[in-house]
Amino acid sequence: MSGPNTDYDPVEVTPLKAEEVDAARDAALAAIAGAQDLEQLKQVRLEHAGDRSALALANREIGALPPQARKEAGQRIGQARGAVNKALAERQTVLEAEHEARILVEEAVDVTLPTDRRPAGARHPLTTGAELIADIFVGMGWEVAEGPVIEAEWLNFDALNLGPDHPARTMQDTFWTDPPEDHLVLRTHTSPVQARTMLTTTPPIYVVCPGRVFRTDEYDATHSPMFHQVEGLAIDEGITMGHLKGTLDHFAGAMFGEGITTRFRPSYFPFTEPSAEVDLTCFVCRGSGLKAGSSESCRTCRGEGWIEWGGCGIVNPRVLRACGVDSDRYTGFAFGMGIDRTLMFRHGLEDLRALFEGDVRFTTAFGSEL
Known part of the structure; x- marks a missing residue:
């Protein structure tokens, strides 16, 4: 009886190529850096870190690799996704601080000003x-x-x-x-x-x-x-x-x-x-x-x-x-x-x-x- 064929190598999965993973990571980082407010950052997170993002789909393809190839692919994908999540968290912190600072300026209330609210009524x-x-x-x-x-x-x-x-x-x-x-x-x-x-x-x-x-x-x-x-x-x-x-x-x-x-x-x-x-x-x-x-x-x-x-x-x-x-x-x-x-x-x-x-x-x- 012959042993397992450890030299078998299936067709290489395109999303797992190093250049594809690096391109997906770089695109995500660029989009994160370009987000101008929290709403835009939310859309970036869905596109580049969500379940249908390029890196998420690549991560699913790891299971198609032979055991000896999974470790390297997994490390490559994990590092890319980690870099993206770290960048998202940092950008989130920056944009929240900017948002709060803008609210303090735009929604400031001068309590010394006379009210402009119309009274509900008056004494008869x-x-x-x-x-x-x-x-x-x-x-x-x-x-x-x-x-x-x-x-x-x-x-x-x-x-x-x-x-x-x-x-x-x-x-x-x-x-x-x-x-x-x-x-x-x-x-x-x-x-x-x-x-x-x-x-x-x-x-x-x-x-x-x-x-x-x-x-x-x-x-x-x-x-x-x-x-x-x-x-x-x-x-x-x-x-x-x-x-x-x-x-x-x-x-x-x-x-x-x-x-x-x-x-x-x-x-x-x-x-x-x-x-x-x-x-x-x-x-x-x-x-x-x-x-x-x-x-x-x-x-x-x-x-x-x-x-x-x-x-x-x-x-x-x-x-x-x-x-x-x-x-x-x-x-x-x-x-x-x-x-x-x-x-x-x-x-x-x-x-x-x-x-x-x-x-x-x-x-x-x-x-x-x-």
């Missing part, structure tokens, strides 16, 4: 307006009082001298809750807050009461079933109409500018006696009734020089007695006007609905500052 003008009004009266030594929007019928009507047959108590004017026997309403004014204050506080009393109120009005440019009022109440010894006039003149000047005053026109309200409508000097024509520099009538006051603002009067003694205040010792005054209407005057708004539509562009324009 009714909120800031109510706070401004409250601040004016707090500066005069008054207090701010609040109450519930669902109010007892007695506090909303009876305590304020609005009798059982008063038209304001009908369903055409007032929102009543169910069941009717609960005698609860959505308050039609903030005067119940004044009644609550008189029932729980010993005079002297100086409070301002801003808040939401509800009436069954149509929703249009000048009316809304929900709107905002501010009412004031002063109870003390010796209170007169003169104190009321001085208070409202100060309030008007603080809201609309120096020189703006008020005038009273006789009127009637069940909870005050005597009562008056409050008119405001037109803050556009300053009471002249004329457009500036023209003989035309002022559009804001329609040539009258005055703008209707609210109502006021001396607190009716019946209201004082109903709320437990000694009407023989104390007198007081009360006033009320719409916050919505005041803001429309202040900002030149022509449509009340703009205050309730929730457009952030309107809120940003009028809500952030007053």
Whole structure:
């Protein structure tokens, strides 16, 4: 029996030739050196060190060689692949450092610069307006009082001298809750807050009461079933109409500018006696009734020089007695006007609905500052 043929030499495999291996290695090293960023280096790794690269395919051909030829071919391929992997690692380190350095420059943030992010919203003008009004009266030594929007019928009507047959108590004017026997309403004014204050506080009393109120009005440019009022109440010894006039003149000047005053026109309200409508000097024509520099009538006051603002009067003694205040010792005054209407005057708004539509562009324009 003959022994194994150790001299057998198959056809030489082309990828394993020394010059082919050196060429594949040199091409890989050149491509690695030429990679300008990490993305390019990733493509080079796939082409020259991946499973389908020339060196990887050559490595698979080693198995076709006779045993005595495999060692030399294996060393040659291994050295070439090692050189390529070493070059890849070194280039990877260099490119990562360059990438990080570039990010530090390109994405640097100057935290001292003002932000250019647009705000998500702004404070509503009714909120800031109510706070401004409250601040004016707090500066005069008054207090701010609040109450519930669902109010007892007695506090909303009876305590304020609005009798059982008063038209304001009908369903055409007032929102009543169910069941009717609960005698609860959505308050039609903030005067119940004044009644609550008189029932729980010993005079002297100086409070301002801003808040939401509800009436069954149509929703249009000048009316809304929900709107905002501010009412004031002063109870003390010796209170007169003169104190009321001085208070409202100060309030008007603080809201609309120096020189703006008020005038009273006789009127009637069940909870005050005597009562008056409050008119405001037109803050556009300053009471002249004329457009500036023209003989035309002022559009804001329609040539009258005055703008209707609210109502006021001396607190009716019946209201004082109903709320437990000694009407023989104390007198007081009360006033009320719409916050919505005041803001429309202040900002030149022509449509009340703009205050309730929730457009952030309107809120940003009028809500952030007053």
